Amino acid sequence: MSNFDVRELRNAFGSFMTGVTIVTAVSKTGEKVGFTANSFTSVSMDPPLLLVCPALRLSSYDIFESCDHFAVSVLAEDQQHASNTFAGSKGDRFAEVEWHADEFGTPLITGAVAHFSCSSFQKVEAGDHLLLMGKVEQFSSNEKFGLGYAKGGYFSLGMEHKAEEIAHEQYAQVGALVECNGKLLLKRTEQGFSLPQGKMQAEISSLQTLKNLLVSLGIEAEVGQVFSVYEKSTAGNFVAFYRAESVAENTLDGYEYVGIDDLSDVAFASSDLTSMVTRFVQEKRNGVFRLYVGNELEGDVR
Structure with missing residues (x-):
């Protein structure tokens, strides 16, 4: 043995x-x-x-x-x-x-x-x-x-490709659910908590845009699968969020890590973020992560 x-x-x-x-x-x-x-x-x-x-x-x-x-x-x-x-x-x-x-x-x-x-x-x-x-x-x-x-979860190349295509729409945003030591990285805003995100950069993929964003914030992380891709009808653009895992729980100005078990008590800046983080917590507990494609109100989870 x-x-x-x-x-x-x-x-x-x-x-x-x-x-x-x-x-x-x-x-x-x-x-x-x-x-x-x-x-x-x-x-x-x-x-x-x-x-x-x-x-x-x-x-x-x-x-x-x-x-x-x-x-x-x-x-x-x-x-x-x-x-x-x-x-x-x-x-x-x-x-x-x-x-x-x-x-x-x-x-x-x-x-x-x-x-x-x-x-x-x-x-x-x-x-x-x-x-x-x-x-x-x-x-x-x-x-x-x-x-x-x-790593204990399913993934779909077809849905990943679809998500990448959608995420190349003009004025799309890209962001991440950055996890570290059982905590999720949140951004403080006047409207409530948000997630690390920024505008798509021209001529490069959503994945590379996100990696550049995290580097600019001083976050060293391994970016994983696409978690949500959806249209924000009020803004008329698409948002793509990836899962990521930070190697260290660094102190960042305007950000804080919140325990996954405490996320249900957090007030987020918009209902779509609340829904996405709620699903993240549930799937984290179940050990199987899925991909959401749709809009901020309804869509398909695969």
Whole structure:
């Protein structure tokens, strides 16, 4: 046994951005099983091989350990529900998602970005997982964007691109929810608290504009995913907010860090900021961040 903190090691592994898959198989008696996995990799082109790693603690482990065939469905960006369903362990998961069988009778998740139907090629127990290598017998793919996963949360490249396009509108603003040590950086204004933000700079992306803004404020931070992109109808422009993590809780003139648990008591300068920060607090507690696209009153959360 190592002396590593298991959660810290898991978080370190989780910093590697991956796609999300559902691995499925059928038992000798016809029972369909499946689990969500982001540990998936291609192994070889000749022969065509891929690798997945079911855990020994998996309730369906014996079926994967003895299966002759299995399948991998690479999920699309709108299939978070399927991912969450097969990450759970209760009920008939196949009743909650659309699926169809390949020629071997193995379930494939309908609407996925890619499907791989495999025969079992090699199985090796490694620590607390099984290295299940499959030979690809059939496959299919399409032009959809895949569902991404990193640091305990989903992300969508398609929605990120859409957000970037919207954020290039003329006179757009760009800002950030800057987090540090369980606190959020807020700006004091006469109307109430706001967030670090500024006007889009010409000829550069919203992301680079934000990075320049943070540098100008003396904030050293790692900028992450887009969190909200919405139109402010009263001003007729778009606002894009990113999540960011500051490396140090520096004292900044006109700004202060407020504990995330205390944000519900903060009076913000506008209702859209109140709504966005409220969602941030909820999603921070749930450990899954999403992207909002719309206006200050209504929109889609993906």
